[in-house]
Amino acid sequence: MRKNGDGTATWTWAVKNPINNYNIIPYIGRYVNFKDQMKGEKGVLDLDYWVLDYNLEKAKKHFEVVKPMVTCFESWMGPYPFYEDSYKLVDAPHLGMEHQSAVAYGNKYGMGYLGKDLSGSGWGLKFDFIIIHESGHEWFANNISSKDIADMWIHESFTNYSETMFTECQFGKKAGSEYVIGTRKNIANDIPIIGVYGVNEEGSGDMYYKGGNITHHPAGD
Numbered sequence: 001m002r003k004n005g006d007g008t009a010t011w012t013w014a015v016k017n018p019i020n021n022y023n024i025i026p027y028i029g030r031y032v033n034f035k036d037q038m039k040g041e042k043g044v045l046d047l048d049y050w051v052l053d054y055n056l057e058k059a060k061k062h063f064e065v066v067k068p069m070v071t072c073f074e075s076w077m078g079p080y081p082f083y084e085d086s087y088k089l090v091d092a093p094h095l096g097m098e099h100q101s102a103v104a105y106g107n108k109y110g111m112g113y114l115g116k117d118l119s120g121s122g123w124g125l126k127f128d129f130i131i132i133h134e135s136g137h138e139w140f141a142n143n144i145s146s147k148d149i150a151d152m153w154i155h156e157s158f159t160n161y162s163e164t165m166f167t168e169c170q171f172g173k174k175a176g177s178e179y180v181i182g183t184r185k186n187i188a189n190d191i192p193i194i195g196v197y198g199v200n201e202e203g204s205g206d207m208y209y210k211g212g213n214i215t216h217h218p219a220g221d
């Protein structure tokens with residue numbers, strides 16, 4: 001931070017890893033910061049949290065899920081992709097977004113998807129959907145992406161499945177299966193999950209639930 005001598009100050013925010021422009025977002029507000037660390041597969045991972053001052057105590061408790069989540073995701077998908085830039089959650093005025101190494105968080109410090117269980121199985125209320133889903137995107141979307149948005153299923157199918165991975169890590173194989181199978185009721189089967197190439201067009205929203213269910217392969221089958 002540099003003070004400019006005229007009542008203003010200039011901050012510089014840097015990332016070491018390549019980043020999509022849609023993953024860059026500025027915030028303005030009364031933010032406070034708290035930090036933590038964990039031992040991950042690639043060494044010590046810095047955990048860095050930027051929240052509005054009135055959310056500080058809630059956030060300290062609510063974000064405890066990050067360590068077991070990262071451990072779970074690393075065991076399935078390999079090391080967190082951006083150790084050099086740390087893992088972050090940032091309070092946002094909207095529900096959430098997978099901004100690389102600074103995940104936007106706005107799920108009101110509750111469980112489920114704004115209190116709803118998208119699977120209808122009960123398991124979806126055992127975790128904060130936005131922390132799990134948007135962090136899952138660090139592996140699929142931010143680390144591994146597609147050339148054309150028609151293949152956005154690469155982002156959303158595998159990230160949808162990260163919710164199942166987390167459910168299985170925390171509550172066992174049966175719970176994971178019940179979660180992913182529960183989401184099948186959300187499949188519309190309207191149009192293909194692969195969109196039209198070359199015209200900036202996504203495929204069906206089925207890329208989430210159908211994609212997650214296609215990814216699911218119960219052991220023994």
Ligand SMILES: [Zn+2]
Pocket residue numbers: 133137155156159
């Ligand atoms: Zn997503």
